[in-house]
Amino acid sequence: MSRMTVEQALYRAIAEEMARDPRVLIMGEGVATKRRDLVDAFGAARVRNTPLAEAVIAGTAVGAAASGLRPIADLLFAPFLTYAMDALVNSAGKLRALSGGQFEFPLVTMALTGSGWCVGAQHNHNLEAMFVHAPGLKVVMPSTPADFHGLMKAAIRDPDPVLFFTDIGLLYQEGEVPDDETHVVPLGRAAVRRPGRDVTLVGYAKTVGVCLAAAEALAVQGIDAEVIDLRTLKPLDTATVLDSVEKTGRLVVVTEASGLCGVAAEIAAMAAEAAFGALRAPVLRLTGPDAPPPASWVLEQATVPQPDAVVAAVRGLFGTQAAEPAEAVALA
């Protein structure tokens, strides 16, 4: 084990995969400037600065992936993906199926999002659900340095297009990462971060920490919460969530992304469909507001569900009081 930040874990994974597979290359606006280490190790041909043109950066990654390379496209911040949507949604996500399976798209796109830097809604927009909804794409959004390392390696090795989102608020968070170069975390497996009997708290990225903090507070109050880190948003590990709900009978989904048609909605709907018999209380969603994340520090903080709000919501499930509307909670 070595202690490192999420950012270090990410680039260690990329460097390991580039060393392992000569077909892997990385491109983006400034990647060759910012990662001299990769240029020195793997050469300018495999570590490329690009023009400021997300549409063709993504399209080039898609075309190259279908032609034998394994590109990683660093698109910087999630809202910039709006320029890359045709290549990702209409080409990478659809041309395998539309062609009757003739093409394969082993590519990874990287993007930052989430609160933490007060950069406002044109840099901070948790739009991962758009890509979960679109067909043919996989979506990863880890919470620990070890998972950033292991899931990035899995994403690079995966035969399908993977959107890899990094929560800005976690970028410099430290944790233990296995030294073993063969450390890979398979896509599509959630992690139970804290076992519990009474209620299931589901989160991903920075809200995993929120759920764990809430669970500690709840423990003191005699409520034993199980905390699940989704890690991969598509394919979604429904079994782990459903098993937990079957056991606890209560589910609270906590996301920084807004609620409407978000991942929280999917988890809640899935439970109401497949674990209904086990549910003993309403399924709650605590999410970011349905609003563009503002830049002001105090406002940005308020867009993230806080542990006390999770605690209050869970207590509501055990008491008689009705569930409060999710946003009000997020803003409380």
Added chain:
Amino acid sequence: MSRMTVEQALYRAIAEEMARDPRVLIMGEGVATKRRDLVDAFGAARVRNTPLAEAVIAGTAVGAAASGLRPIADLLFAPFLTYAMDALVNSAGKLRALSGGQFEFPLVTMALTGSGWCVGAQHNHNLEAMFVHAPGLKVVMPSTPADFHGLMKAAIRDPDPVLFFTDIGLLYQEGEVPDDETHVVPLGRAAVRRPGRDVTLVGYAKTVGVCLAAAEALAVQGIDAEVIDLRTLKPLDTATVLDSVEKTGRLVVVTEASGLCGVAAEIAAMAAEAAFGALRAPVLRLTGPDAPPPASWVLEQATVPQPDAVVAAVRGLFGTQAAEPAEAVALA
């Protein structure tokens, strides 16, 4: 009342609003060629053919809306919106809030989607949920000629950006439309198409007809289904859905769009949250598959939930059998 197709109702609404408000203009790739009637009535300045460039068409609509005009941008088919995402998601949806309320964006974008023409996934992609998830946008997707007329008029008059989706399968469907030019259907109100006591069927666009057909079949079998047409997907009329579920205790959501993080997920999650006490059975989603809609007629048909699948699912809610997975049903 006059009998007309959805297409006729749409353009009657546009013509009425252009006559009523000189700030309304329409632009798109070929609109001035295809709608000579509008050019003749309102002049070339207000009915504009554009270059083949969705990003600047949408951006121009957004900029013009913030500057005193009321543009309608015809973007043809929903998948082409992927080129217009920055203008719609990052500008129209965010710049009002990010600027502290300095700007207003009264614009409408039009796009076709859905099965019916066998055009494949790059023309047929029900991605409306992406815009429901994004902040600051309104989304409309009607099912009857009268609603296409009344909701288009409301959309054009609305101070916020509205994405108006037209189900290809409904375009030439006929129905009665009020002759009254003041006929406007307010955004944000669902319609109960068929009152019922036993189960709530929720759909929009072409699946409203699917639900109504299923309801007829269920009636014969002694099950009295209530059918709700959402009409507006954002703002969502949660009250009408919840009131119905409070009454029936059973909910089946039927959409052509895929399920993951779709509108069906939102409706199901909302019910599991706010109507849990009333629910007597799992909340089911019958949706299109999580796959790019194929072109082949037989395959395209199979991507749309059919009445018999809805009937089977509802019967499952009354019998003991467990709910089948949505896609299997959709493909059955």
Added chain:
Amino acid sequence: MSVRPAPSDWIETMLLIRAYEARMVAFQQSGGPGTCTSVGQEACAVGVVSALEARDRILSNHRSAGHLIARGADPGRMMAEVLGRADGYCGGLSGSLHIAAKDLGVVLTSTIVGGELSLAPGVALAQKMGQGEPGAITAVFFGDGAACEGIFHEALNLAVQWRLPILFVCENNQWQAFVHRLETMPERAIANWATGHGLPVETIDGNDVAAVHAAARAAVAAIRADGGPRFLELSTYRLRGHNEPDDQAYVEADELARWRLHDPIDVEARRLVEAGLVDDAELARLRARVAARIEAAAAFAEASAWPDTSMITAHVFAGKGGQP
């Protein structure tokens, strides 16, 4: 059929494309799916594809029949695809709008205007970085309308900056669906825009197959020599509507009539006759031969089975059964 028609095959290949599309029009008129035909643009497809080799890659768009047939695609499997049948090149999932035939090197066909331009640099980058056969290049076909999309410029700039082996082929057929290109761009826009990106640009009579071939062959040789991109603007005309059916009511009659007199098949036939290489009887034999092929193809397509509904999800992801 070879992936590279010899000069002596050009006329028959153009006739085959014309006959194929005439048959698709008939299919549509009898209730079949509407297609975007390339009637009038056959010399672009044949002239360029005949200058490529098997190792090269081709990207196309919604108007792909000519490119596919010139490359040696089986009209029967193409028709089966248009009809949504199991024997189609894409198993019926694509239909007419995104037909790809990887075995023939026709890859990643996209019907999103500009989609082919976003993907071509990646295909060429893979070639440059040692995937596929050495010296291979990528030819990307697109229209004058696609040149209005921002991605056109992003792709050209990247190809120049990264020195990618791409032959950009703009089939300027004067129309962008229902809009004449002069409503959307200045007269000389396409060549001027391309020139602004600093790569060699040529504007050629796209209805003269020999001229197109000569320009394409020279451009391909130049790309193989220095690895950098080249650009061809082929001036041609869409003799039929944007897609079937389309009464072309919006088309200026004189313009259409002028271009009809310059039909690429007539141009080539005249050249061959004047050069004494074929006579009218030979041309009649060729027409009969392609007609027979197309009838056989249509019969094959109509006899082809519908795909199984399991195909809807069979290829969404790489995993078993198309699952993630």
Added chain:
Amino acid sequence: MSVRPAPSDWIETMLLIRAYEARMVAFQQSGGPGTCTSVGQEACAVGVVSALEARDRILSNHRSAGHLIARGADPGRMMAEVLGRADGYCGGLSGSLHIAAKDLGVVLTSTIVGGELSLAPGVALAQKMGQGEPGAITAVFFGDGAACEGIFHEALNLAVQWRLPILFVCENNQWQAFVHRLETMPERAIANWATGHGLPVETIDGNDVAAVHAAARAAVAAIRADGGPRFLELSTYRLRGHNEPDDQAYVEADELARWRLHDPIDVEARRLVEAGLVDDAELARLRARVAARIEAAAAFAEASAWPDTSMITAHVFAGKGGQP
């Protein structure tokens, strides 16, 4: 302060911009938010904005301080916005990256590179169609990097086709965040690309405020005269990093040193001194005056309250409380 600095105000306005940004750097170094400064580009902002009138509209991007101050924005409210306070131009919701001041005609600022280019044609279309004051035009500021985005070409082409009253102002500061522009485009690319679209293009020394003003004034007059767009490429240099903090380790020292010798404030000061219009004492007085204004502005900003959390949703939609 006027929305249109008179020639005699140019130097003070440039000094004010420089002092404002120096203060933002200090804020960042003491733990405040990092900003994208326009140090070295002050002549672009002052030269162009001084050629505009109150009726005109301005679109800007992430590097907007110069444009705003030249237009007469209150440095105190700008700082308050950067600090996320209630008195900021956007109530603290924007922060530094998308500051708009509608009252001053600085509209729809977008930090999505190219966003301002996508929106400008619509603002100009509204002017052309009678919204706002007659004869008004739209000036859109963007960088050399934005010219690499496809939307740049879509916007120029639309402006030409629709004859929109837009002054395109490309501040070519040689850098695109951490990438030198010569890694992304040919040497003369920007002027060549713009010229390819068929509108009048001029490349000007962006560090000479008088030259920028003269070119902008002529372009604005031409736009008002014939209603069509004009394009200015202002050659300048980003003297500091992309955003704060940035050690510029990746910047070639000689290039930076060369441009430092051509600092736009020094250029203008030299011109004024040589013309006998100001002396060093006067310059010192001006520096002291702007320093005082900036300190007062900083005090105002730091004293400004944090916005209420209700503001997060207050302006999402037009309805009451920002609700749909």
